[in-house]
Amino acid sequence: MPEIKINHLAIVVENIEDSLTFWRDALGLPMGEVQEVAQEQVKIAFLEVGESHVELVQPTTESSGIAKYLAKKGAGMHHVCFEVDDIIATLQQMAEKGIELINETPRERDGRKYAFIHPKSTSGVLVELYEILPD
Amino acid sequence: MPEIKINHLAIVVENIEDSLTFWRDALGLPMGEVQEVAQEQVKIAFLEVGESHVELVQPTTESSGIAKYLAKKGAGMHHVCFEVDDIIATLQQMAEKGIELINETPRERDGRKYAFIHPKSTSGVLVELYEILPD
Incomplete structure (x- = not known):
């Protein structure tokens, strides 16, 4: 049986600093790195949870796909990555x-190699797949 | 540092059998038990993924909270349980x-003991907490 695990849950947020009140301070998840990903016009915070991570994603412009998603749907779960x-x-x-x-x-x-699966085929959940490449 | 992990992701679906085409057959998650929870008017399927589970939830009546959620928002992620x-x-x-x-x-x-956290405080994600009680 091939190994599979949840790599991360991605959550779109208005403001990473504000979100950390819950995810880091109240829930107590250890905070990893914060990255600015200029190419995708987002800031990202990683928090550890067991063998997985919570990834908080904040748009840094108003024109990116994530910014439009946030404007349309509000903050919340964006995708799950296996x-x-x-x-x-x-x-x-x-x-x-x-x-x-x-x-x-x-x-x-x-x-890593990655690919997204359409929510139409997954009961409405945007699913990402990862394969971590050897160093 | 206290231990914490993702216990499960709960996904509301129209029909568990149909959803298994993706979650069990295509993604390959080992299928656990299917339960009928009459008290909550749902059927539930558990699939294993590493130290966590995916929980597919199908309403069995039209009047339950989950049935109304499905009618309003459509299938998709319902909550994450830590x-x-x-x-x-x-x-x-x-x-x-x-x-x-x-x-x-x-x-x-x-x-188990369980409690839900309001999405207002979590950047829009319905969060459940579990404490598994000793046998």
Whole structure:
């Protein structure tokens, strides 16, 4: 049986500092790094929770996809990311089952391959897949 | 540092059997039990993912809270549940930080204490807490 786990839950927030009152201070999740991802026009905070992470995502412009999502739907859960051993095999298995893929072949960044699955095929949940590449 | 992990992600679905095409067959999560919870007018399927679970929830009547949620918002993520060592201490810490609690004292069922946190205080995510009681 291939290994699979929740890599992270991504939550869109208005303001990371304000959100930390709950996620870091009240729930007590250990705070990881905060990154500015200029290319995607967001700031991101990672908090550890067991073998997974909570990722808080704050738009830094008003024109990005995430900023429009926040304006339309408000703060809340954005997607869940599952880490798999072999993303190519997983995507192929999904295609065979008729699952609608946003990325039919994985993209690659920062030491991982990733792809998104369309919420139409997942009961309304935006799902991301990760395969962490060896160093 | 107290232990904390994601116990489960709860996803509201129209039909569990249909949803399993993605969650069990395409993503490959091992299927646990399916329960009929008459008291809450739902059917529930548990699938294993690492140290956590995905919980698919299907309303079995049209009058329950979950049925109304589904009718209004459609299928998708409903809540995320974090398992903590000491739910009383966690709720007390939250109250001290000004977090709005749905259940100020935990409820108890099936060998666990649980409480919900208001999305107003969590950047829009309905959060549940679990403390698993010793056998």
